Amino acid sequence: MALHIDSHLTARQLRRRIESAFELSAHKILALEKSWDGAAGSRTRRGTPVLTVRGRYTTRGWTEWTQGFQFGSALLQYDATGERRFLELGRERTVTRMAPHLSHVGVHDHGFNNISTYGNLLRLMREEKIPFDPWEQDFYALALKMSGAVQACRWARIDGGGGYIYSFNGPQSLFVDTIRSLRSLAVAYRLGHRLWAEQDEEVPLLERLIEHGLATATYNVFYGTGRDVYDVRGRTAHESLFNPVNGRYRCPSTQQGYSPFSTWTRGLAWALCGFSEQLEFLATLTDRDLPRAGRHRAMAAFEKAACATADFYMENSCRDGIPMWDTGAPNLHRLGDYLRRPADPFNRWEPVDSSAAAIAAQGLVRLGNYLRANRREKAGAHYRQAGLTVARTLFSEPYLTTDPKHHGLLSHSVYHRPNGWDYVARGEKVPNGESSLWGDYHLRELGLLLLREARAEPYLTFFGIS
Numbered sequence: 076m077a078l079h080i081d082s083h084l085t086a087r088q089l090r091r092r093i094e095s096a097f098e099l100s101a102h103k104i105l106a107l108e109k110s111w112d113g114a115a116g117s118r119t120r121r122g123t124p125v126l127t128v129r130g131r132y133t134t135r136g137w138t139e140w141t142q143g144f145q146f147g148s149a150l151l152q153y154d155a156t157g158e159r160r161f162l163e164l165g166r167e168r169t170v171t172r173m174a175p176h177l178s179h180v181g182v183h184d185h186g187f188n189n190i191s192t193y194g195n196l197l198r199l200m201r202e203e204k205i206p207f208d209p210w211e212q213d214f215y216a217l218a219l220k221m222s223g224a225v226q227a228c229r230w231a232r233i234d235g236g237g238g239y240i241y242s243f244n245g246p247q248s249l250f251v252d253t254i255r256s257l258r259s260l261a262v263a264y265r266l267g268h269r270l271w272a273e274q275d276e277e278v279p280l281l282e283r284l285i286e287h288g289l290a291t292a293t294y295n296v297f298y299g300t301g302r303d304v305y306d307v308r309g310r311t312a313h314e315s316l317f318n319p320v321n322g323r324y325r326c327p328s329t330q331q332g333y334s335p336f337s338t339w340t341r342g343l344a345w346a347l348c349g350f351s352e353q354l355e356f357l358a359t360l361t362d363r364d365l366p367r368a369g370r371h372r373a374m375a376a377f378e379k380a381a382c383a384t385a386d387f388y389m390e391n392s393c394r395d396g397i398p399m400w401d402t403g404a405p406n407l408h409r410l411g412d413y414l415r416r417p418a419d420p421f422n423r424w425e426p427v428d429s430s431a432a433a434i435a436a437q438g439l440v441r442l443g444n445y446l447r448a449n450r451r452e453k454a455g456a457h458y459r460q461a462g463l464t465v466a467r468t469l470f471s472e473p474y475l476t477t478d479p480k481h482h483g484l485l486s487h488s489v490y491h492r493p494n495g496w497d498y499v500a501r502g503e504k505v506p507n508g509e510s511s512l513w514g515d516y517h518l519r520e521l522g523l524l525l526l527r528e529a530r531a532e533p534y535l536t537f538f539g540i541s
Contacts, residue, residue, distance in 0.1 A: 076391040077414035078396050080298055082456075084463045090529040092408045092470040093522040097111055097155045099477060100484050100519060107132055107482050124509045126490050127496040131483035133497055138243055139293065140184040143176065147191030154199060162205060166196060176221050184224035186256030191516065191535055193218040196263060198539045219540075222230040223263020225269040226256060227283045234322040235485040238283070239290040242314070246332070249315040250306050250391045251295040251342045253287065254349030258269035258537045260284040281365060285373045288353055290315075292380040294324055296346060303327075309387025310402070313342040319390040331491050337403020338391070341431040341489075343384055348438030350381035356538050381442050386460055388435050393418035395426075396436070396465030397474070400428040410520055420473060420489045421488040426497070426505045429474050430514030436465035437521045444534075466521055472530050477509065483510020486517040 079362040110131065111124055122134035123142040149165035152158065178189040197215035199205045240257075242250040260280045260321040263270075265466060270278040294315035299308035307537035312327035312335055331341025353537040357374050364370075392398040397418035399407060407413065420427045443459025446452075469485065476486045488511040490496050497506035524535045532541070 077394060078392045078461055078464065080389075080461050081464045081467070082460050084460060086463065086525040086528040087105060087474055089463065089466060089525055092467070092475075093529075094155075096475055096484070096518070096522055097152065097526075099517075100148070100481060101156070101161070102153055103159065103165075103397045103476075103482055103484050103515070104152055105167060109150075109464070110482070111395040120513035124512055126488070126497065127138070127481070127483045127509045129500075130478065130483065132482045132512070135490065138182050138184065138237065139176070141512040143173065146173065147195055147225050148512075148516050148519055150192070150195040150199065151523050152515070154195070154204065155519070162199075162327050163272055165192070166263075166452060169193060169196060178219050179390060180225060180229065181243060181258055183226070183229065183240055183253040185222045185259040186253075187220040187232050187513075189219065190258045190262065193222070193536060194258070194356070194540070198537075199327060201540050202533065204389075209275050215273070216540075219259070220263045220266050220268035223259040223261075223268060223280060223516070224274040226259045227263075227280055228272075228276060228411045229493070231319065232322050233290060233317065235291055235387065237286045238307070238322075240283075244314070246319045246516045247317050247325075248295060248328075249290060251311050251313055252345045254291050254353070257284050257287060257349065257353060261353070261538055265540060279282075279382065281360075284353075284364075285369070288350070289373065289376055291346070292350070292376045293428045295327075295342075296380045298383055298490065300456060302408070304338070309383040309385070309390075310338040310345075310445030311343045311346050311384060311387075313339045314385055319508070331493065333403050333405065333493070338387070339401050339435065340388075340391070340398040340428055341400075343388055343398075344431040344434035344438065347381060347384040347388055348434050350377045351438045351445060352386070352537060353377055353440040355441060355536060356383060358445065358448075359538070370371065381438070381528060382454075382458075385439055385442055385461070387441075389461055392432070392465075395468040396461070396485075397427050397429060397432050397468060398435075400426050400431075404492075417468075423504045426489045426492065426507060427487050428489045429469065429485050429503075430511050431515065432474075433469055433485060433514055433517040434522055436462045436469065437517065437524060438462070440463065440521075440524065463525075466525060469518060470522070484515040485510055488514035515528055 098534040123139045124132035126136040148163040153161040193215045231241045242248040264280040297306045297310045313329040313332045316325045316328050327335040365536045389400050395417040404425040409424045418427045439458045439462030443455045446455030
């Protein structure tokens with residue numbers, strides 16, 4: 076195993092590091108808000124901040140999938156610190172700027188944009204961390220119901236049964252990322268929403284959530300069963316392609332990874348975190364929600380995928396838990412036995428991806444907590460301690476960005492290496508030292524999860540809205 080796990084590390088021991096990170100985070104949230112609003116031109120023309128160039132956030136047009144992370148970060152900051160200015164910022168920006176994301180029919184990103192904003196606001200109100208207001212509560216709830224329904228409508232059927240929420244590439248495309256957008260369906264279902272289609276036919280949100288998860292577990296996760304010559308247990312394909320005419324599976328693909336037959340590690344992290352948090356959600360269901368046999372089938376498949384991806388992540392990360400951007404990146408051989416050493420984000424051959432580590436660390440902790448709650452103490456402790464070990468690395472330099480002039484919180488994040496979208500500084504061969512909104516947001520979310528535990532506060536879940 077490449078990751079060297081500290082079996083004695085606790086969330087309480089990380090508390091001071093995390094609180095220091097939130098102290099840094101406050102300045103960075105405000106600096107980004109000031110620089111972005113104060114720039115020439117309208118926000119509509121300028122777009123949404125996505126990643127940094129020379130330490131300052133810039134936009135990168137693809138879709139506006141990161142805006143929820145910008146405003147959601149302010150809400151996580153409020154949750155962690157109680158500083159009301161961040162609540163006001165996150166709430167005002169959600170109300171005035173996030174509405175287009177609720178009705179966006181062209182993306183698979185509802186779980187990113189809308190759970191991070193409307194979802195956090197509703198959760199804070201239900202947890203009594205903000206004053207209760209019935210109209211405000213109903214506003215957030217209605218927004219989340221609409222978001223889940225719109226996301227569920229983006230549906231492609233698979234030959235032989237089942238289906239998936241298709242990516243912005245079109246109905247032939249199943250992205251591994253979308254496992255985290257299932258949160259939008261879960262929350263809409265938990266809020267009691269009913270989606271109707273032609274002639275008032277009801278579209279069951281929970282059924283679509285489970286079918287998408289099963290499709291991802293089947294086609295985007297590998298289990299070492301000889302599916303192809305590159306079938307290694309736990310590796311993931313960024314994209315699975317289907318014939319849009321008859322729904323038959325065709326092949327793996329990738330947009331952001333090096334190859335369909337290697338593993339883009341942020342996609343791996345999305346799978347690990349997504350399956351783990353869905354296990355926590357499914358564990359709250361009863362026979363009234365879903366018959367026991369169907370629930371257990373889904374949970375078994377989700378657990379199998381979560382454990383496989385967790386094991387692959389740990390085996391293919393450096394000693395400190397930071398992965399390279401892709402396990403098949405073409406110049407990895409120049410790094411020698413890199414998995415036996417702490418990651419070197421300043422190496423000259425291939426970039427690391429700290430954002431993958433931030434997402435995966437949360438998945439490891441949640442998977443460990445889920446298994447421990449289900450009387451599998453040894454396996455649960457293994458994954459949980461792995462997540463805490465990765466978290467310790469992330470909440471330390473050189474990954475935690477202490478430079479006050481740098482807008483990012485988590486350094487050494489990579490966006491789209493094949494397209495060359497990441498800034499490479501003069502004298503360097505590969506990207507390093509830059510941040511991304513999803514990396515910053517997920518570091519804050521990981522920090523809040525662990526900080527709540529260290530403070531003996533309620534456990535953080537995306538579905539804590541009831």
